Amino acid sequence: MTDLSIGQERAALAARAPSDLYRAVWRWHFYAGLFVLPFLISLAITGGLYLFRDPIDAFVHADLKQVAVKAxxxxxxxxxxxxxxxxxQPGTAVKFTDPATATSSAEVTIAVSGGEKRAVYVDPYDGRVLGALPDRGTIMWTIRTLHSLKYFGSFARALIEIAGGWAILLVATGIYLWWPRRQTGGVLTIRATPARRVFWRDLHAVTGLFVGGFIVFLAITGMPWSGVWGAKVNEWANGSNFGYPAGVRIAVPMSDEHLDHLAKTSWSLEQAQMPQSPSHGMAPISLDDAVATFDRLGLHRGYTVNIPTTAMGVYTGSVYPADLAQQRVVHLDQYSGKPLIDMSYGDYGPLGRALEWGINVHMGQQYGLADxxxxxxxxxxxxxxxxxxxIMWWKRRPKGRLGIPPLPADPRVFRGLLALLAIGGVLFPLVGLSLLVMLALDRAVIGLRRPARR
Known part of the structure; x- marks a missing residue:
């Protein structure tokens, strides 16, 4: 081979390398979109509705949640x-929720036969019962369970975790595909009209540029709720010291029951175990006394009181308002009424505070209406x-085919991309497993197409 031919071959390889990398990234961007897009639409619709959960619930369930102020x-x-x-509703009262505003009703949760719970709404001004729903039976609780796919069981929740990891991959590959390459349009502006495919390409690229950061943020801050990664990280981060940071838990007897099993709590306290009330040879305090104590301690309005149902149980007051600084959990000895544990947001460690901040922003709480x-x-x-x-895919795809982006001429270009995917797979095991499955399917597709081409 002459020096001239060697030089020409090297020049051809150098020119082909960027094109090969573009094809490899485009191919995996397509796969990520194929898997993630249905989840993203569902998450966007349900998440957008849940941002306004309080006014929507107050409107839909106005007959139960709203009362007239009696000055x-x-x-x-x-x-x-x-x-x-x-x-x-006969049964056992297990929870009382203080009215959050002057126009809010009180909520009493009652355990009935068969393990079911009912939420009974009461006018706090005259004690009149307004009606009842299944516990967590409001329209917004339904939206929340749909958002997390918890409505469909643990397997579906695992899919949400996988979708979160693939969404991050989608954004990373999308930024590479968007990156300007001598084109004058489609970077920050949209060319043509909806009749042409270039319009949808530009709309997709420009929208993705501005919303990509939000997708990554929402995917990462949503991971703590995931069934596998979130549960394991929570166990690792909060499973020691009974789930309470050093200096908060005092020398009191602890049970094997977890706070999260009895009351909706923050992510950082899901592993927190319940303290026990030592017997003092005295009668338990009343719910009225416990509520008066929580009021005196300054819990934010709208707090929930878990009522002890056993001789060793405690009164637990908990509240998670929009202001993170007001988050608080207080356990009271049911006999003496003295606080056993008083936990607030300021008591979390740096990692816990960062995660709780991300979760609060994710839920549209931290910065009010602007959020x-x-x-x-x-x-x-x-x-x-x-x-x-x-729409862009539909207009581009060949008739009767899926329209998978073409393979790079040099398959070695996949090596660097797969190395990055492997790092993500180590951090998020379910995502890594799904990447291996997709890689195997891609190899199968390539194997099927080669005989057809021959």
Whole structure:
């Protein structure tokens, strides 16, 4: 081979390398989109609705959750509200939720036969029962379980975890494909009209540029709720010291029951075990006394009180308002009424505070209406991103074929890309497993297409 031919071959390889890398990235971007887009649309719709859960619930369940303010009347005692609820729905009262606002009803959770729980709503001004729903039976709790796919069981929740990892891959590969390569349009502007494919390509690329950061943020901050990765990280981060940071737990007897099994709690306290009330040879304090203690300790309005049902149980007051600084869990000895554990956001470690902040922003709580509006705009943009991707693919695909982007001429270009995918797979095992499955399927597709070409 002459020096001239060697030089020409090297020049051809150098020119082909960027094209090969582009094809490899495009191919995996296509695979990521194929898997993630249905989940992204579902998450965007349900997540966008859940951002406004309080006003939506108040509107849909106005007959149960809203009451008229009676300025000349105070609230009846919590024990009277519980008694009214038990007359309406016999069973065992296990939880009392303080009215969050002057126009909010109180909520009494009652355990009935068969393990079912019912939420009974009571007017706090006159103790009148307004009605009942299954516990966590509001429209927004349904939306929440749909958002996490918890509605469909543990396997579906695992798919959400996988989708989160693939969404990050989708953004990373999308940024590479968007990166300007001498084109004058389609970077920050949209060319042509909806009749042409280039319009949908530009709409997809420009929208993805602006919403990509939100997708990564929402995917990462949603991971703590995942069934496998989130549960294992929570166990590793919070499973020692009974789930409480050093200095918070004092020398009190602890049970094997977890706080998360009894009451909705923050991510950082899911591993927290319940303290026990030592017997003092005295009668238990009343719910009214416990509520008065929580009021005196300054818990944010709308807190929930878990009522002890055993001789060793405790009164637990917990509240998770929009302001992270106001998050708090207090356990009271049911006999003396003294606080056994008083836990707030400031007691979390640096990792716990960072994760709780991310979760609070994810839920549209941390910065009030601004948080809700920004995230709802991001959810709308994600829907546009998914729809434009589907239309762009439909217009590009060959008739009767899936339209998988072509393989690079040099398959070695996949090595660097697969190394990056492997790193993500180590961090998120379910995602890594799904990457291996997709890689095997891709190899199978290549094997089937080669005989056809011959």
């Amino acid at each position: 000349d009347a105070g609230h009846v005692p919590p024990s009277a509200m519980v008694a009214a609820a038990l007359r309406f 809700q509006l920004v995230l709802s705009a991001a959810c709308l943009a994600i829907i546009v991103l998914c729809v434009s991707a589907a």
